[in-house]
Amino acid sequence: MISIPKLSHKNSGNFFLMAGPCAIEGEEMALDIAEKIKNIxxxxxxxYIFKGSYRKANRSRIDSFTGIGDEKALKILQKVGAEFDMPTITDIHETEEAAMAAEYVDVLxxxxxxxxxxDLLVAAAKTGKVVNVKKGQFLSGEAMRFAVDKIKDSGNDNVILTDRGNSFGYTDLVVxxxxxxxxxxxxxxVVMDVTHSLQQPNQSSGVTGGRPALIQTIAKAAIAVGAxxxxxxxxxxxxxxxxxAANMLPLDQLExxxxxLIRIRQAVAG
Structure with a gap:
């Protein structure tokens, strides 16, 4: 079983939650979202693990928002973790980012x-942090065995796998x-990335679309099958x-x- 520092309610029998804004937009916003979710x-x-990207590297257009600055955003993630005594997670994109981000967050x-x-998987593994690998939209679940092997063979057994749908044509995803x-x-x-699996990528506008009305559907089914x-x-x-923006859940609908989802988890366990 993975070992994540500061992860409370480990023995509750519930699923765990990774949640937060897509990107760190500012300190006040991050702290406000973290506090509200932690209360819930x-x-x-x-x-609960607070999620926020310190930088968005995969953008459709060159004028898309990418971040407020690496160090500034990472320090905000660190403050969220310290202030609310909760673990935090952020994306990394290149090998040299692994050690840098690992100084501020608990999960890469x-x-x-x-x-x-x-090289990226190995660099993340060698930090000793928990590594969450999202399944490629182009891969089967079975193929993710090799990602797990790369991390474990690098001396790190703390691995999470996350599904985020599979490409269906050019502009849609299916789970x-x-x-x-x-x-x-x-x-x-294994985690279900509910909101990203409802993206509609590669739109002609250069802005990814989404179907947030199906968030409940995707999440319920994931819990039912054992996520x-x-x-x-x-x-x-x-x-x-x-x-x-097109596929996020309004914060007031999270609770x-x-x-x-808890009721479904209990029914399945029972």
């Missing part, structure tokens, strides 16, 4: 498009829930978010969703 997850006894995330990049079952067979926690964790990007006003 504490009440529901859901283990490998983006889906980079899940086969051996094949067999991938959750396949990835769980590797003996690592260990749920990944959700959320924002107080998604339309004003600087990244992934109700989590309550529904």
């Amino acid at each position: 997850t504490d009440r529901l006894q859901i283990p 995330q490998i983006p889906a498009f980079l899940c086969r990049q051996t 094949d829930y067999r991938n959750i079952v396949a990835m769980k067979s590797f003996g690592v926690p 260990d964790g749920i990944f959700i990007e959320t924002h107080p006003i998604p339309s004003q978010a600087k990244s992934d 109700g969703l989590l309550e529904n």
